[in-house]
Amino acid sequence: MNDQWKNRLAELSLQLPEPLAALGSYSVVTIDDDRVYVSGLGPFENGKPVQGVVGGNLSVEQGQHAARLTMLMILSCLDQACGLENIERCLRMTVYVRAGADFQQHPKVADGASELIKALFGSDKMPARSALGVHSLPMGIAVEIDTIFKLRR
Template identity: 35%
Template sequence: MDLSAKLADLGLTLPAAPAPAANYVPFVISGTQLFISGQISNGPDGLICGKLGDDMNTEEGAKAAETCALALLAQANAAVEGDFSKVKRLVKLVGFVNSTADFTEQPKVINGASDLMVKVLGEAGRHARSAVSAASLPLGVAVEIEAVFELV
């Protein structure tokens, strides 16, 4: 699969794989599993910050989650050294939503990432998932998502 071409068909581009912001590595390969560290919402204009249920709505949160998915794909692409045919499937996403105590649409927010993964990867993009609230996230971002992929 040509990841960049598939994204281009969707009007998207693969960003550079973000560098770690602290003392961790962006991904670890263990056997046939690729674990990708949490990727924070970051768009062309910089970090996407905010709190769902306060200064951001669900649709804005879903767009922020989509940027996390793009960063996850960029990290996966870096892990396989640009040969995305080595990626068999997405196994799991764990999404964290910076939200107020009464906000309950975390699943709809993380759908921004899930929907993109299915558009890009097809059936191989269908995955197990968690979508949870967080009182705050690093640097005040709206969304952070980590992933597990299976490699061939």
């Protein structure tokens, strides 16, 4: 990561976690031409997965925090794979929210990740996005996000 990115993250009082290694038979990051695909990742805080059900034992605000932590993990894995300075923008984001059947605020939870992308890349480079509710996620995590980014050429 170059100094510009280090300074930008510091301005926002953000720190990237250690990048996560694959937990199975897949690549965390795959690069194809000018596209960077990041596998579904989840939130970690103090080295432990953030678990729970949004709208159950987690509030919407806690869900947003989990989404933000997840995006920080994605950025860390991107930085390791190709350097954040080489990323032009996020093109696509799919946010899976572990929630109960009656929960309806999935987009609001997803905003935790989207607002971080906006702060780092600008409002003119917001990605297309889907926010879905799911019954379960690996390790009992509250949020999982997969993304597609575009490399600078």
